[in-house]
Amino acid sequence: MKKKMLGMLLIVGLLCVAGCGSDAKGSDAVNVQGSSVVADQNDTQKEAQADGYVFVYKKTTITVNGDMAPVAEALGEPTSYFEAASCAFDGLDKIYTYGPIVVETYPEGNKDLVSAIIVKDDSVTTPEKVTIGSSKQEMLDAYGKDYTEEAGMFVYKKGSMKLQFIVKDDVVTSIQYSSTAVFE
Amino acid sequence: MKKKRWLTIVLTAILILGSLFLLQKLLMPxxxxxxxEGAFIAEYYQEEKNHDVVFIGDCEVYENFSPITLWQEYGINSYIRGSAQQLIWQSYYLLEDTLRYETPQVVVFNVLSMKYNEPQKEAYNRMSIEGMKWSMSKVKxxxxxxxxxENFLDYVFPILRYHSRWSQLTEDDLKYMFQTKQVSHNGYYMRVDVKAAGEIPEGKPLADYQFGENAYTYLDKMTALCKEKGIQLILIKAPSLYPYWYDEWEAQIEQYAEDNDLLYINYLELVDEVGIDFTQDTYDAGLHMNLSGAEKLSHSFGQILSEEVQVPNRSGEAHLQEIWKEKIAAYEAEKQEQFTKYSK
Structure with a gap:
């Protein structure tokens, strides 16, 4: 009887250890920092950096889900800066404005990763040569037809980021690069 | 012999289930x-439940309104069932859950969460849901x-989600395994430090400023449930400067309030009237009020609750006096503790 009970306890222990082992891979783990719960996104960063659309401003490449530190260093003092504490969690969401673009970040471990890039006016273009004021046809020529459309917003998804164009009267009125890893 | 075998099976099962239960208790945050903030939802169940006003919503309620001030100045017996990034369907089901225990005269809902039409982030879900007692409202x-x-079973057996915490356990995990400590003041989260608001970024252009159908469905359900139970539903927008509150959103809420005969107060438009000074009354640059801001806002809102909505002044009730005396003492103690901490 003792052997059977010991066996069952061993099975329970192994189940726990096995579970812990699978979490260490970080696939869909919930990490707990102190007493908070934070979704693990380590894999997403690598994935996004590998295949997402990027934006280039003043010869600096900005990658959604990429590290903000080298970008901030290269671009220098922002025109304006705002930081917002995440509700409940440690770390700050940061918003940097550099002239015609806004770069937003989210905390991940001890890094700030880019969550969004927003183009504010037509003084800058995307690497694919689309800007605010471009025609819808120019957008389609540059990015193709592999998009989803919702209420006038054309969304091109790539990896864990998406590039969104708001088109009104066949004219691009807004360009935003966003992370899809910030949520979930 | 057969009896002995059954006894072995039962004892083994008890031992395994008991071990898993203890492990789960130990590993949960x-x-x-x-x-x-993850402790707020569960704290409600320890309360005596005869509140006249219940707030539901996200951080814009639990950081911006002080039930202590409402009691001290107006004798209003209130509670905040708030949690971080509480989505509107979570607010609705928390309201359903609350009504299992009490029927307040007034329910106050902060409308910022109308901006979300779909699930957002597991970590916030857990803080809003895990503390609820099991009921159909929690399941829904x-x-x-x-x-x-996410998986439903992970909520039923949280150990499936938290087993990796074993390497991060602290003394607190043992100390508070079965009984936790009070961390809010009737759902209010206190901060006394100051960080003045600076330049607030303008809102990103949106393709569609219309609130989503799902969000409206739950607002409708909330309105209907309150009407059915004879509760006055009040919609508010707290005076938080960020996240950005678009004019188009404001117009929709005003219209909804008018169509449904609801009182709606947008405190962003009443900042001067309330006396909020964003160089002094916020601890995080305008996102949330600090204690000073929350007390000013509660003073203003309490006046409306008391005079326009006719919420009774219960400060003369001896039983409540006793309860609130203890709460005020805890509030004052934390206030002093925080002033000491942040003045260093």
Whole structure:
């Protein structure tokens, strides 16, 4: 009887250890920092950096889900800066404005990763040569037809980021690069 | 012989289930140290439940209104069932859950969460849902809130989600395994430090400023449930400067309030009237009020509750006096503790 009970306890222990082992891979783990719960996104960063659309401003490449530190260093003092504490969690969401673009970040471990890039006016273009004021046809020529459309917003998804164009009267009125890893 | 075998099976089962139960208790986050917001929802169940006003919503309620001030100045017996990034369906099911225990005269809902039409983030879901006692409301809240990567069973058996915490356990996990400590003041999260608001970024252009159908469905359900129970539903927008509150959103809420004969107060438009000074009354640059801001806002809102909505002044009730005396003492003690901490 003792052997059977010991066996069952061993099975329970192994189940726990096995579970812990699978979490260490970080696939869909919930990490707990102190007493908070934070979704693990380590894999997403690598994935996004590998295949997402990027934006280039003043010869600096900005990658959604990429590290903000080298970008901030290269671009220098922002025109304006705002930081917002995440509700409940440690770390700050940061918003940097550099002239015609806004770069937003989210905390991940001890890094700030880019969550969004927003183009504010037509003084800058995307690497694919689309800007605010471009025609819808120019957008389609540059990015193709592999998009989803919702209420006038054309969304091109790539990896864990998406590039969104708001088109009104066949004219691009807004360009935003966003992370899809910030949520979930 | 057969009896002995059964006894063995039963004892083994008890031993295994008991071990798993203890492990789960040990591994679940306790929310008593740095991040206390995850403890708010469960704290409600320890309360005597005869509140006249219940707030539901996100951080814009639990950081901006002080039930202590409402009691001290107006004798209003209130409670905040708030949690971080509480989505509107979570607010609705928390309201359903609350009505299992009491029927307040007034329910106050902060409308910022109308901006979300779909599940957002598991970590916030857990803080809003896990503290609820099991009921159909909790089940429905889980179903409505789960992101594509979540499983219902992980909520039923949280050990499945938290087993990796074993390497991060602290003394608190043992200390608060069975009984946790009070971290809020009737759902209010206190901060006394000051960080003045600076330049607030303008809102990103949106393709569609219309609130989503799902969000409206739950607002309708909330309105209907309150009407059915004879509760006055009040919609508010707290005076938080960020996240950005678009004019188009404001117009929709004003219209909804008018169509449904609801009182709606947008405190962003009443900042001067309330006396909020964003160089002094916020601890995080305008996102949330600090104690000074929350007390000013509660003073203003209490006046409306008291005079326009006719919420009774119960300060003469001896039983409530006793309860609130203890709460005020805890509030004052934390206030002093925080002033000492932040003045260093």
């Amino acid at each position: 306790k929310y008593v140290a740095d991040v206390v 809240s889980i179903q409505a809130s789960m992101t594509s990567r």
